[in-house]
Amino acid sequence: MTAAITATGVRKSYGSFEALRGVDLEIGEGEVFALLGPNGAGKTTFVEILEGFRTRTAGEATVLGIDPERGGPEWRARLGIVLQSAGFFEQLTPDEITAHFASFYPKHLDPRRVVDMVGLAEKRDARCKSLSGGQKRRVDLALGIVGDPDLVFLDEPTTGLDPQGRRQIWEVVREFTSLGKTVVLTTHYLDEAEQLADRVGVIIRGELVEVGRPREIGGRERAMARISFSLNGTLSEVALPEVGGLIDAADGVATVTTDRPTAVVAMLARWAEDHGVAELPGLAVSRPSLEDIYLAMVAEAGEPSDGGQL
Template identity: 50%
Template sequence: MDAITIRGLRKDYGGRAAVDGLDLDIHTGEVFALLGPNGAGKTTTVEIAEGFRSRDAGEVQVLGTDPHRAGRSWRNRIGIVTQTSAGLDLLTPREALESTAKVYTDPRDVDEVIAAVGLEDKADTRIVGLSGGQRRRLDVGLGIVGGPELVFLDEPTTGFDPQARRDFWDLIRSLAQQGTTILLTTHYLDEAEALADRVGVIAAGRLLALDTPDNLGGRGTQEATVAWEEDGIRHQVRTATPTAEVAALAARMPGGEVPGLTVTRPSLEDTYLGLIAPHLEGDATKEMS
């Protein structure tokens, strides 16, 4: 059974379809990244899957249950990390996690969670005194303290410095290795590429592409650019057979070494922007929600 199954999902606002007949399957145990521009329908889709928003049409099954009709036992099985949390400033991370853990039937050990999100040194500091990155770590801790089978991560590393982002990636990988299914929305394309088993791109409430990061939009089979230096000049050629091109270059270069050799294919960002370009309005070229 897939962790999430969506068929014909539709949600309208003021006569406009925010989600327009979406079909989507998210496999049990995978990390799935959902990408799309502002207004694409990502947030609406995720909130419906979380059980926090109703739908106008379609079928949704999350861990084998319709989230719109799900009860407390189902909520015990999911974890949610929203973009922001509030109302906890006078507590410490340990207190917040301990109180949240009491809601769940079989929560994780609080000290284990504190260590997992890297807050050992701040566990007993008032939350009001935490940095933005430390608060974000606490948000993740609150989302996983219940020991969920499925975690929803909404822009989880916004505000993280580069090292904090890499540390968080390690946390996500460890959760995935434990069999946790993860649905991730992010505006960092390198994050999706580093973490996701598969990527889905939606725009105007419809699924445009679905594949591994390496193969999204035919990326894995697109022409590569082979570049090198020769006689003080930078050369480049686009080719569908880069290995053969490099072999030919090496055969005619002294010692078989090709100076300044690079072989590149379109990046995930290039592919993503190409997919959503027809759906963008004005100058909204790279902004995502």
């Protein structure tokens, strides 16, 4: 796999404050990579360095083979950037502004089709000032992909959208990545990272503390499973069995935390059957969600999960 992005020891300091303390990362061509991290942890700084909007204090970086500090219009023509917030074209319609941006690129998609793709077909001739926040976010996305870029940076692409709108944006991103394009995504929505990303990286206090597949990150795959079921009827009156794990009953729900969930479920099934119950009511086996893992990582680093400004 060829690398779309490489970063080696990337640092950024503002006076004595170190926003990035040496980030190493390689993102492959065609990969969807999500950057997670609390506000103020350095995500945006890192992405803006890759986008060529900021200089770095030290370290090396290449994006599509070019140092972003030296990227010219030829390089820009291969990038799509969806900024977190940027000035808007209140007086223009989605069709007009998308067609205008298309004219900047040597090869571009059909702007009307892009407006359709992002779900704005019905609003294509409305002035942008009349659009809702979520609809404006779709215009942002349209402007980011109309140049048919090889690599897209998406900075919180679905913030402010309703669940249906978010799914629609995900579809656009999937359609885009199915063409072998690379996506770098920053997001606060862990489910978004899980849905879209091949790999996620967690930045805390300017350091990339963990990189991995969403289902493996933070030892998630090997983490203890949690088994729970309701204690009602006969089961509430009998003693709980010995299952070799921590078992806990409160408010009519029994919970077992274990590293061998399959064996425990088998034991519990036998125990229930012994008491004449064929089906354990409300049985659920769960692993910690990406969000649980992420919050644990942030807490471990001593960061408030929603600290700092913007």
